[in-house]
Structures are given as C-alpha cells and as structure tokens.
Amino acid sequence: MLALKEPIERIREAVRAEAMQPVTRPRPDASVIDATNQFTLELFETMEPLLGEWRLLERDPLNSLHHGWDWCRSWVKAKGRPLAILRGERAGRTLFLLPLDIHRNHGVRVARFVADDFSNLNTGLIAASFRRGDAIVDGKAFAATVAQLLSGRADLLALRNLPLAWRGTVNPFTVIGAVENHNRSFQLPLFASMEATIKQLNAKRRRKKFRNQQRRLEALGGYEHIVAETSGEKSYLLDLFFQQKAQRFAALGLPDVFRDAETKAFFHGLMRVQTDMRHVPLKLHALRLKGEHEGHIAAIAGLSLNGDHVLCQFGSIDETYAADTSPGEFLFWLMIEQCVNEGYALFDFGVGEQPYKLSWCSAETGLHDLVIPVNALGHVARTVEFGRIRAKAFIKRHRRLYDAIQRLRAGRQAPAQESRDEDQAA
Structure with a gap:
C-alpha cells in the first residue's frame, strides 16, 4: 500500500514550516499596495521567476492540482497566451498565487485561470496562513486593486468554478462576492x-x-x-x-x-x-x-x-x-x-x-464565479456574464426546459465549454 495513510494534516504542517523559511523575492512586472487589506499585489508576466514558491504552494493538498506548476507550464507551452500571474505578499511572505492567462472573447480581454477550459477544481494557490474567511477584510478594496493592476492588460477578471468551501476550509476570496455557477462538482x-x-x-x-x-x-x-x-x-x-x-x-x-x-x-x-x-x-x-x-x-x-x-x-x-x-x-x-x-x-x-x-x-460541492471588471468594457461584460450564469442556473432548475434545449442543441453546434460540461466523461 502507498504511503497515503499519512495524515493530510502532516503534509500541511510540513508546507507551513517550509513556507516560513526566508527566500529571495523575484522582481514583479507591476505591483500595487492594497493598504486596506495590508498586502502588496504583484503581477508577473512569466512563470519562471516564481518557480520556488510555486512548487512550495502546490504541495499543499488543499490547493488545486490544476494550478500546479506542471499543469500550467504545459498549457502555457501549448497555447502561448499572455500571462498575468497575481501574487499576494505580506511582510515578505507569499499569501497566494493566481495563475492567469488572457484571451479574447468577443472582443473582450478576459483574465482567467490558466487552462480554465479543462479545470475541474479552481482554488488558486493559497498559503495555509492565508486560508481564513477573514483573510481579505475588504472585498471592494481588493477588487479595486486587482483592476488597477490589470489595467491595460485585461478588461475583465473571471475566475470560474471556485468552491467557497473545500474539505473543511473556507476560500479567503469569499468576501469579494461571487455568483453561484449553474454547475456543481461531485x-x-x-x-x-x-x-x-x-x-x-x-x-x-x-x-x-x-x-x-x-x-x-x-x-x-x-x-x-x-x-x-x-x-x-x-x-x-x-x-x-x-x-x-x-x-x-x-x-x-x-x-x-x-x-x-x-x-x-x-x-x-x-x-x-x-x-x-x-x-x-x-x-x-x-x-x-x-x-x-x-x-x-x-x-x-x-x-x-x-x-x-x-x-x-x-x-x-x-x-x-x-x-x-x-x-x-x-x-x-x-x-x-x-x-x-x-x-x-x-x-x-x-x-x-x-x-x-x-x-x-x-x-x-457548490461552485461560484468571481467576476471583477477592470474598465468600462469590463463592466458591460460582467453584466452579460452574470446574466448568462443566472440564465443557465434557471434552465437547469427547470428540467422540462432543460431537456427541450438539449434536444435543440443536438441539431446545432454548441459552445465548446457547454459541450464539455454536458459530456465531460461520458
């Protein structure tokens, strides 16, 4: 039998201890101080400067494997989209990494999780010390800081399929405000x-x-x-x-x-x-x-x-x-x-x-989408996105309507993400 009977908390403790060791901080491409939440938000356009702390954070089993170095690196090599990796830092310690890439959707530049099209669990890479419900005390201040940092790079930040509660922990981004996704995970x-x-x-x-x-x-x-x-x-x-x-x-x-x-x-x-x-x-x-x-x-x-x-x-x-x-x-x-x-x-x-x-x-597990507009176009796109999410949720709650739409979709081309949702593992 594999050594997986080792308590998961022992793994977490090892990650916490290693995280307390001093490391040399890489120079970001841009940074903004979020005074309200008492941390600095930094943006990196490449993965390589963050390799050491990325590898450390991915060892925490509560962080999604989809945001690990290998998963993201393979996607970046294959797709080559512009990156906007957000790093939260306080007193020289990394609080979180949000690995994002930017793609255009109907003319809107959207910053999403890397490889979001094929992610089944999105958490970001969060330090154990930051995984508390009150980690971000002011969601509006955080959203404004994100918008300032992404300005000129993206119109909208859209983080999909976030579990606000996962295996006994609370996602620290819950205070920002998110809309419930029409999908759940099982x-x-x-x-x-x-x-x-x-x-x-x-x-x-x-x-x-x-x-x-x-x-x-x-x-x-x-x-x-x-x-x-x-x-x-x-x-x-x-x-x-x-x-x-x-x-x-x-x-x-x-x-x-x-x-x-x-x-x-x-x-x-x-x-x-x-x-x-x-x-x-x-x-x-x-x-x-x-x-x-x-x-x-x-x-x-x-x-x-x-x-x-x-x-x-x-x-x-x-x-x-x-x-x-x-x-x-x-x-x-x-x-x-x-x-x-x-x-x-x-x-x-x-x-x-x-x-x-x-x-x-x-x-x-219930899932939520966190959407932050960066500019005026982003505000319009957020309204459209929230409308789409709520419409899908309404349709799924009404089985007859859902079945009728499925029959119609069988005769036309459906959006790629929808086809993945409906037949991901059939």
Whole structure:
C-alpha cells in the first residue's frame, strides 16, 4: 500500500514550516499596495521567476492540482497566451498565487485561470496562513486593486468554478462576492474498503450490477485493467481517447473540445511530467478486452492525483464490442477499488451533472464565479456574464426546459465549454 495513510494534516504542517523559511523575492512586472487589506499585489508576466514558491504552494493538498506548476507550464507551452500571474505578499511572505492567462472573447480581454477550459477544481494557490474567511477584510478594496493592476492588460477578471468551501476550509476570496455557477462538482468519499465505500450508495444494487458486468466480460473472453506506464503506452492511449471522444461528440451533435492540436499538445505534455505518488497531473487507465476481441480498448479514463485526492479529468468509451457491459462504468469500479486499496480519501468526478456521477457520488460541492471588471468594457461584460450564469442556473432548475434545449442543441453546434460540461466523461 502507498504511503497515503499519512495524515493530510502532516503534509500541511510540513508546507507551513517550509513556507516560513526566508527566500529571495523575484522582481514583479507591476505591483500595487492594497493598504486596506495590508498586502502588496504583484503581477508577473512569466512563470519562471516564481518557480520556488510555486512548487512550495502546490504541495499543499488543499490547493488545486490544476494550478500546479506542471499543469500550467504545459498549457502555457501549448497555447502561448499572455500571462498575468497575481501574487499576494505580506511582510515578505507569499499569501497566494493566481495563475492567469488572457484571451479574447468577443472582443473582450478576459483574465482567467490558466487552462480554465479543462479545470475541474479552481482554488488558486493559497498559503495555509492565508486560508481564513477573514483573510481579505475588504472585498471592494481588493477588487479595486486587482483592476488597477490589470489595467491595460485585461478588461475583465473571471475566475470560474471556485468552491467557497473545500474539505473543511473556507476560500479567503469569499468576501469579494461571487455568483453561484449553474454547475456543481461531485465526489465519493473513500473508506477503508470497497465494501465500506459503496455502503454510502445502494450497495446491494451496485454490487449486483458489477458482478453481472463482470460475468458478461468473462463470457466474452475476459478483460484487463491497465494503467499506462511507458511513454509509448501513454501516447497510444491518449491518442485513442481523442479518437473515441471525437466519435462520441459527433454522435451527440456536439463540437469536439479536444480537436485542436494545441489542446492535444497540452495533454501530451502532462504525460511527460516527472511525478511522485502524491502528485500526478495525469494518469491514464483503460479497460482492455481479451479473448475473441483481444486488445480492444473499451474504455479510457484520465485521473489526476493530489495528496489523498483523486480527480477524474475525462473519460471515453468504445462500445463496438461489449456494449451491454457498460464498460465506462465498469472501469470506474476498478479505478475506485484501486484507489481505496492505495489509501486515497476522496474520488472526485469533477464538474457537471451527469447520471453516472449522481449514481456514484454521495457528496457534492457548490461552485461560484468571481467576476471583477477592470474598465468600462469590463463592466458591460460582467453584466452579460452574470446574466448568462443566472440564465443557465434557471434552465437547469427547470428540467422540462432543460431537456427541450438539449434536444435543440443536438441539431446545432454548441459552445465548446457547454459541450464539455454536458459530456465531460461520458
């Protein structure tokens, strides 16, 4: 068994202790003093000057792996967008890093989290000493400082999918004010055994279904749960995932959010990262058939590992053979069981409400969007953005309306983010 039974608080204490060590501060590209909140906000246009403190903050398992150095660096190399990394500093100590890049959306320059298009959990990188509900005492003053620093670089700051409460802690940016996102994320707490874990669910029904699927697969010649280890296996499975997902999106009448070469390069870059057992940006699992259909990959899933937290990034299925076994769901059982045996504490299915998530999860997390206008155009864009968020929330609360819109969307091209929300891991 892996050394993940080590209490998560021990990891946090080690990070706190290391954070107290003096370090040489890099020179920012711009800075503004937020006198009200008693810290200096700095802006960096490159990642490299922040490498040391970035690596330190990412070790805290309460910070999202999506904001870790490797995840962000792979995106920056693939996309090449302008960066605006915000660093909060007080008395020589880093309080937080917000890794942002800037892209144009309908003529508006929007500063968002790096790789936001494919993030399932956004927290920023927050120092343990700063993770308190009263860390920012004046949200309006902070927003004004952010706007001053981003002036000339962006029109709007839009931080999406922020959990205001996460694993017993409160996000320090809650006082700024945010609007509830129409999506939620879904989790399954993991216990000492698979039996104890599925007791949270309809254990008898789920166990029976798994055994029926297993018998059907055995009747076809058997199966193998594989985890890509070599560079060749990783590249092969990732490219196969892209193929399977493209076919799935086409069948649903949705655009393929993985289709462009830059996005594919981003994920391939993650597969080349040197990792340890507690911090893995992307690990590929697959269900491979044996017997008559030897070698056929029926399902693929990509997981990220961060401390005792497992986060599902994506999944795909190929039902050419063994369609009646629900290979994607069967692979989830195998992966969750492996995570239980290896001592992980939380299996996270990520953002978006799909039936398979609801069937597996006993916990859910509300998400919010924080939007700060930088200039007059940003104020207009914020009004539009808030209207869009509230409209989506209204639609999702009214199932008949939601189903009718889904039927209409099947006959036209939907926005990329919406297609990801609806079919992220189907």
